[in-house]
Amino acid sequence: MRPCNRSDPRLGLGRRGFLAAVAALWVGLGIFPLAARGRTQKLLSLHEADFYRPHDLAG
């Protein structure tokens, strides 16, 4: 029986699992803050809007 290696840098996930976890974390950390701040840009077509909606733009 192999001894337990507590210093395994892959956290016991195996090589593929470890890379997948790192990739998910990397993408998640990058996108989530943007989404949370509402800064993802929406490209809308004209029929998607209510042009009579009250707004506070001057002029």
Next chain:
Amino acid sequence: MAPRGAGFPPGCAVTEVHCELCPRECLIPEGGAGDCRVRVNLGGKLRATTYGRPSAIHIDPMEKKPLYHFRPGTPVLSIATAGCNLHCLNCQNWQLSQRGGEEMEQIYRADPAEILALARDQGCESIAYTYSDPIVFYEYTYDTSSLARAQGMRNVFITAAYINPEPLRRLCRVLDATNADLKAFDEGFYRSVCGASLKPVLDALVIFREQGVWLEVTNLVIPTLNDDLAMIRRMARWIHDELGPGTPLHFSRFQPQYRMRNLPPTPAETLNRARAEALDAGLHFVYVGNVFGHEGSTTYCPRDGTLLIRRVGFTVTDNRLTAGGHCPTCNEPIPGVWQ
């Protein structure tokens, strides 16, 4: 807008483009943007990144622009893209004007033909280029206006008028009306509050008048910065002499905004005094804006004082002008575009 070669240090190939649209005359390096953030140098060519990409589209009453002597009470399809060539500390639309297109959360896809079709569908006979400064989406404004003009629709341009004479003259061919900001009659104010200068604005106002575009002028009165009555009188005299006594002048109330939240809203009394000063200087139509229900939003006949158009907020509640735009009691012609 010819590309201008430059090289420093020697041997380093750099191509800048020179944007000649406004008095800033930006020299834009490869991959960079002008002061307005939306006119960029891509591959040595000047590109308007917000062409066909408005970030605001609304249907407003004409009185909101404000235009009081141009088709009163009619709805106007109002569009704007991101960007501005001024950076006023008190900007009322800074969320739109002080950003580049890539910073906007929402952008519409709308080429000029689609804007025109939308205006028709919504029952608008005019299109306004407004909110930010339409100077920075000049090509989009020009193409949409040309198409609209060809199909009998009117074009109105709401601007700070910081533009060079040649592009302005070209644009005037397709415009019907403008409301231009005259932010102060003081070079120091333009420099310190707007990061711009006064002279090109005055030149632009004269060009609007010469080219036959219906012109109204707005002055936002900011406590302690541009509310000096002597300056207001000089401004009114200049409008009287250079643009004509029939040019409507709107004194607008300041609200603390953007980077100027340290000042209070303009007292109504200050606006009343400014209005009295401008009327005394010989202007016939002087209005007070941004003050709900103010008597200064009513149009009176300059000859016999008859009430002609009463407005409450942005709504026309009474219009007594004749069909031809005359006073119903003394038949005085009232300057404007009434049909």
